[in-house]
Amino acid sequence: MTQTIPIEFEGATLRARPGETLAATLTAHGVQDFRTTASGQPRGVFCGMGVCQDCLVEVDGVANRRACMTKIEKPISVRRGAHGRPLIAPSPSAGVNVSGAFTGTDEPELREPELLVIGAGPGGLSAALFAQRAGVGVTVLDERSQAGGQYYKQLGVSEQGVLPADAQHRRGAALIDAARKAGVQIIADAPVWGAFEPKEFIATVRGRSIRFRPAACIVAAGAYERGWQVPGWTLPGVMTTGAAQTLWRTSRRLPGQRVLIAGNGPLNLQLAAELLSGGASVAAVVEAAPAPGLGSLDSLLTMGLAAPALVAEGVGYLRTVKRHGVRIVNDTVIESIEKVAGGLSVTLAHVSGATLTQRIEVDVVCLGYGFEPANELLRALGCVHDFDPRRRQLATRRDETGLTSIAGVYALGDCTGLGGAKAALAEGVVVGAAVAAALGHAPAETLMHERARAVNELARQRRFQHALWNVYASPLTAPRERCGDTVICRCEEVTFAQLDAALDEGLSTAGAIKRRTRIGMGRCQGRYCAPVLDEIVCERFGRSRDEMSGFAPRVPVKPVTIAELSGRGSGS
Template sequence: MPTSRSEPTGDPATHQDPPFEPPFDLAVIGAGPAGLAGVVAAADRGLRCVLLDAGARTGGQFYRHPAPALRAAHPERLHHHWSTFTALRERLERHLAGGRIVHLTRHQVWALERAAAPTGTAEAGREAGPGWRLHASKGEQGEGRALVTAAAVLLAAGAYARQLPFPGWTLPGVVTAGGAQAMLKAGLVLPGRRVVVAISGPLLLAAAASLTAAGATVPAVVEAGDYLGYARRPGVLAAVPGKLLEGAVHGLALARHGVRLRRSSAVVEAHGSERVNAVTVAALDADWRPVPGTERWIACDAVAVGHGLVPQIELATELGAATRAVADGTVALRVDGHQRTTVPGLWAAGETCGVGGAELAVAEGELAAISVAGARAHASDAPIAPGALLARRRRLRAFADLMAAAHRPGAGWTGWLRPETEVCRCEEVPAQRIREAVEDLGATDARTVKLLTRAGMGWCQGRMCGAAVACLAGQAEPTADRRPLSCPVRLGDLAALPPA
């Protein structure tokens, strides 16, 4: 598999990696469904592409799969639409062999920088916008660095789990739903033998079905929503029968294992000393406040919990890309009908535009590639997106918006917290300190709370606690983070940057 041409030599603290030569037509960040679909579709249309991903293998979080050394006989049993992924992977391999794509694994892009348009690309009638420099760390621990240049960028970085804290959520055995899926899909490892699944949103049934299929006992599936929100737009549901079928398949699988679904409920406390050994589940009212007297104790040795997903958009917002508020309380990139962001030369697809699942991500990745190819060609030669692809994107995006509204967390979840409950795990900031910052010191947003309490200043940079801190601060609307570095970077890599 092609690797980076910018392998450092000599002292890594002083060596400056040369850029790839010649510049690529398109750099795709993220090798999940959107990134894979985008890069192969762009290569199909004659563009020379580079695909960068922090993972060791393609697929992203959705199509995460075991390493070959584990010799998994049937990895497809933990996925749906597996054939879509294998088809994309085969196309990628053909383009790798043909030299049309360079695939850089374990490359974490931490900054995008505008550059002058590469020589010979600024022809009349083209809309490619400025060229780009992509700064990336190489290796799982950031052992090296790479500098990649490209005329256009497609951001397909995916999303990460949104966590709302509760007493005991820092106990070993309490994992995110995405973490439980990753352990199972990549390592063939269960987070426990008896796992309570407590998620609000699209991962709920899929995560529970995967765990039961792998041999775990799931004593309860706990959904904070009530699913009634879907009934408000029956036309949207009717337009995506495949989604209804997926839900039915997962539901039947859980029914065969005797798994009970508790709607309008949540895990409000985890119990244990060295490890979680039980949880308290309570019914919720319409605002997600626990209903007194409804508490139930469930024995378990693991909990897979989450409250939706948050689009990973820091690389774009640092450049000033416009965003939109999503109905689930998150912020996504605003794109036009061609997947273009408001930053010239920057496209986005998949979860960065709002969480909607793999099918939507594939459609948007292909649309973005068609748009990039059009921007790189004369107007008369510009490819036109097929009407069927545009219609599929519209249907799936409408369902994504409906899903987001149906699973938006209610403000009453803060009733789960005790004064000593840690909200920021990295800096060990309890709920009481955040409330003091708001009530006694006048903080009104997450940034001010951070300055007063250090909540959000740790290794994860607020990804785990940001939503909770903003809610406790009384922040009415979500705001996009803007940060010059999208992930932790070694000081040596920063020191090696050339003068601005």
Template sequence: MSAEIHITFEGETVLARKGESLAASLAAHGVQAFRTTRCEAERGLFCGMGVCQDCLVEVDGKPNQRACMTKVDRPLVVRREAHARPLAPIDAGRPPVTIGEIEMIEPEVLVIGAGPGGLSAAIAARRAGASVLVVDERSQPGGQYFKQLSVEAPPEAPPDAQHREGAVLIEEAGRLGVVIRSGVTVWGAFEPNEFAATAEGRTLRLLPKAAIIATGAYERGWPVPGWTLPGVMTTGAAQTLWRTARRLPGRRVLIAGNGPLNLQLAAELIAGGAEVVAVVESAPRPGVAHAGLIARMALASPQLIRDGLRYHAARRSGRAAMIHGMVVAGIEKTAAGLSVHLRSQDGAAEQRREVDALCLGYGFEPSNELLRALGCGHDYDPLRRQLVTRRNSDGLTDIAGIYALGDCTGLGGARAALAEGIIVGVAAARALGHQPDAGLASRLARAATDLARHRRFQQALWSLYAAPAYSAKLATPETLLCRCEEVSFGQIEEALSEEMRLMGAIKRRTRVGMGRCQGRYCAPVLDALLAERYGRPRDEFTGFAPRVPVKPVAIEDLARLG
């Protein structure tokens, strides 16, 4: 087992494993509430990937630290983050710096994101002869799909095939000379091809000759009564706890949402010893009418079909119910944990489940903030309810020197991103004057075939999992739409009653979308609500405009080198 480290949380000793996140340590100790808001509401782990900013804690006297992104590498003194607690003053002893004094890095090819697509693109570009720098916000490469174990695995839960595949990819990148820098937050994108980032408290300027953006996606919000309660988290957050630290979100867990990731999580948590009471899928139960879709999926990727059957077998072995056609309609805090209200899509059937933790996975939103900040064009896909980046067959956007791939451009899955990465990496290297050898050209041809195959699989998959979109009818006037600024649906309705029809006006009136997550969870819901209310289509201009910084950054990091 990993070396144990003693951390202190609110005066109580917590045994943590070296290398795991602080959020994983606290969750294993039964801590669900990490901070209180200005309305004195408790919040805990939600997204598990540094997006929502709800797991903020004070670490060694430093406030506003994300527990999910803070690695335990030494004894720590941790306190709950209280909104009313005064912040420590910034040290004024050091003079501010000018932009000319900020460290500047000029890689030939810059890849932003070290997930499957980013690593694949970096390897291909390097094989083609380009020098490559990969930067990623997380503490280790692999992204959301190839999450690597950050602790020594117990004998009963060693790294699985997905872990090992990711480790091989990371090792190959390092062996070829790809430079990977973890813990780098890219928060600004400017034309022509300039990026601003922070790393270990220092500000960086990145000026590549070509940039490949592979920033992935994050899970959609599901604003229903109680969705901000501690113990309610995304499917991805629970999976990160297990796949990186072998920690469980709770002993008795309910998983609800739309898509196959929820089934995979159920299998993993059951293997880890959790009691998964049910997997609640909003799509209807597959029947004879879906046989053609399943056959198409089996032809496109038999291995993924086998994985799905394996997950179902694990679910059945753990006696977890499979419930179709129902959604989470509300959550209440009880003395024993959480009471989850389930409702059928037509409202005719209802259930209640009592659990320790609820995992929500109702689809994804592309992390396209950098692409939009650069001015890359996007089109709205009404079927997938998301923006899709305009690109040519090589992944080149309509901004010179900017390539994009993977789920940040529109969801396609990890397998498609791996294949697409080869195509995009080679294209970026070629544009800079490099030529792939015969071996790489052969890989390129296989990648094109694989990409087409996996796109066929994804099209059939999402037809199989087709389900109604989120409806604001699930919310009450008191339900929070904006988690960060605690703006309720009732406040939004008040703004609409004043004839405010534009998101910008509603934002100024209510502060919706002005919080730390910068509208990532509330903006798509509000945009859809306005589109439905006023009968207008959604497009790249109907949501909030991208703003720099695209991710929260400390003023101290902006003002001086650190």
């Protein structure tokens, strides 16, 4: 049995598995509240992927460490994050003198790879592998400590009694291994927080800011889950479907013993099956879409013909859920969540609006109401985007090779508009081939055959995705009641009532409302509130949403320390 690592958490000793995240350790020991907000409200794991910044804790005296991104490799001392503690510990080595005055910066190191790929998920790795095999020198940057992205999350723990890696883990591991053996340089723990025209980026690598100026770049930054702004959505124990899946797939930790999963789409069913395999009790899977009926037969047939293996996976998840007696409640959404003595109490409502009388009590609520593309870097570069009314999101304008409106800038996968991991894998080959050709490399005949197969596979996967979302189509666009004391902005704790007051004052742009209310000024930089705000403002003033109607992307697109900005971080 693997030796555990002792973690001191506010006077108690917890036992952690080597390789798991701090968030997984705390969750496994029943800790749900990780920090306290300015108003005194507790917060815990929400996104599980470093986006929301709600799991900030103090580690060995260093504040604002994201528990979901901190891997356990040695004994550490942890305290809950508390508003009012210093954001940084003043230190001459951090670019700040003992009086707190800024001491100046060093010019960041400049690296000029032939091809820079941002994001080590399925699409990014696929593109990097093809381009490298075609003769291109490729560097991949990824914010996480392990390559694989959200779909190919790698299992970070191994000990007796822990379920081993499954087929999805193994496929991801094979892709990562192939990329490395081909010579792709994969740099982990490297968040990219700046993008400048025409194609220059700045990232934090081992605590230091590094500039990257490639001949060409591929942005494959993925997506993150939308917020579901109902009363109680910020409570500890309420997290995204992806966060719960990350706890299980990377650390083999359950988010709780009694779980309610709600949202729209197939990921929720997969999560239910996975948590059941780990011994959790799933109270229900609450799906916003109606149950498939006769009207769905054409779409189901298209899915079966386009991607039979994916359909088989879905059927397997459904059988697992039904075998355990889990209810699937269609045409229904979460209306509110309350903290009670036994955990969390959830009120449901029909999509049509009628509140259900029965309440469900659980330990954890998982929300999976769709995705937003992580397109901040693409927008910062000036790439043109179009609003997709069906998905309610900005889609990057690209040609058939993935080339954006900016020369030398390519994009693929879910950061351009939701398409799924299988489509991203095929698209990676197509884009990798295009970049190689643009850089003057002639791929071998065998590689061109591979590209031809990828073109056909991409077409199949896109047919599958279109049919899938026909099956999961729902008239639902947003929570029914977006008003009163319900929080719209998690970071700054701005409510819908405060937003309404700003609108009543005549403020008619997202920027003006941001300055008036602080919506979008927090650590997550509007990733959860900005789309909702944009939607509300455009509806109120009769405008159409587009790339100019919401917040403008600004550097840094992710939080960065003064030490990193100054070039005097702790890394080497």
